[in-house]
Amino acid sequence: MQSITHAAQQTIGPAGRMTARPVVPDPLDLLEQFGSTLTIGREHEIYGQGDPARYCWRILSGCVRTVKLLEDGRRQVGEFLFAGDIFGLDDLAIHDFAAEAVTDVKLRRYPRRTVEALAESRTALAHWLHTLTLNNLHAAHERMMLLGRKTAIEKLASFLLEMARRSAMPGRVMVDLPMSRTDIADHLGLTVETVCRVLAHLKRDGTLGISRTGIELYDRRCLCDLACEPRH
């Protein structure tokens, strides 16, 4: 992984995804002295569903998923998070989703009590935190449309485009997919088999190439059409 500066991280994070430049100079600097760095191994839990929401986190490197379980084991993956993303701020007192490491991850952890206390006096920080939450809400609304009204192909197309937008350079065609097919299925409300079949279908079409760890986009336009997302 390349070394990442603060300024860069800000524009990659959930806030940065939506707004072209940060609303506030650098609210993270206020928190930095209260953070601690830690590493978590692949497939280990960062926090559990139902745990008290004592910390929030920033990803330095690696990939994290948020997961929610029904009693009978049905699983919903809320989102995949990458370097620069911030998570653990979306809950009031109890974590609604668990957070798990998809790959080995390096994290920076901040006590929420401190964050909230700081936000009381620093309105710029408070404003920034609220913007993060609104962006997450926007993403959740997009996913409601996807889960409720899109077909399997459309779901995969939307997913791959989102991954491309976040993890690849604008011109590049290679997109890393560090998560398993099962994770993707549980993210899109499908089964593993359907995910495989749709990917195979898109490969036969010549829309993309498949390798174990990622995909290669040959025809982005075609994916956009499939995803019902004209603007890209």
Added chain:
Amino acid sequence: MQSITHAAQQTIGPAGRMTARPVVPDPLDLLEQFGSTLTIGREHEIYGQGDPARYCWRILSGCVRTVKLLEDGRRQVGEFLFAGDIFGLDDLAIHDFAAEAVTDVKLRRYPRRTVEALAESRTALAHWLHTLTLNNLHAAHERMMLLGRKTAIEKLASFLLEMARRSAMPGRVMVDLPMSRTDIADHLGLTVETVCRVLAHLKRDGTLGISRTGIELYDRRCLCDLACEPRH
């Protein structure tokens, strides 16, 4: 409709749904002088998808739905809102969903610019607004699980329980359903026909009774089991 006091509205609203009592004495009082009251007729639009988010709103009476459309007409109903609920705060600059009147509604409207300016100095208000957003995010997460992983029966059971929780008295069995079957279908990611069939099925089971404008819960426990929600 009975007349509603401020204090009562607070605990019915989106914030009140989660926390037993308001975090702040009465942040609405700060805004009240900037509000204006208006009435909107059944099936009329309050604001459109893509409109600039200039106002936020509080429902005095009636029912409102939020709606998002795909280009080909596929529709997703985000949520149904009732007296006391506040909406229009979930967007950054542009409304992500449209808001439409399900019944005739009486609304109180507040300029967002004013709300945000006030929040800069009144941290209690800012905190309260953030709590509202977090509760909406929590609801969106629940709906992701519902849309992605639940069956038609489970979706209906969850929906009816939520309506019962919000619109009925604790002991009452009658639940008003002011919205159309199509609205319910688009809220749950189903078709009208499936909604009708599932309701008919539950009626034959003796779980509930059906009238044009609502339902009557006979066996709440059964619904909870169907909805995969043990605690109620």
Added chain:
DNA sequence: CGCAGGGTTGATAGCCTTCAAGGTCTGTGG
């Protein structure tokens, strides 16, 4: 009374799941 819109029910079709089997990759230990 006739119309229009929503609601309900039935028959059929299709998408996706389920169940099953085989393939591929990776890490481990001899």
Added chain:
DNA sequence: CCACAGACCTTGAAGGCTATCAACCCTGCG
């Protein structure tokens, strides 16, 4: 270096759940 185990991925066949298409009913209204 090779063999093997296990996890994940892929592909095939069959079935089920829900959508689609169609018809009819019911209610409110001009």
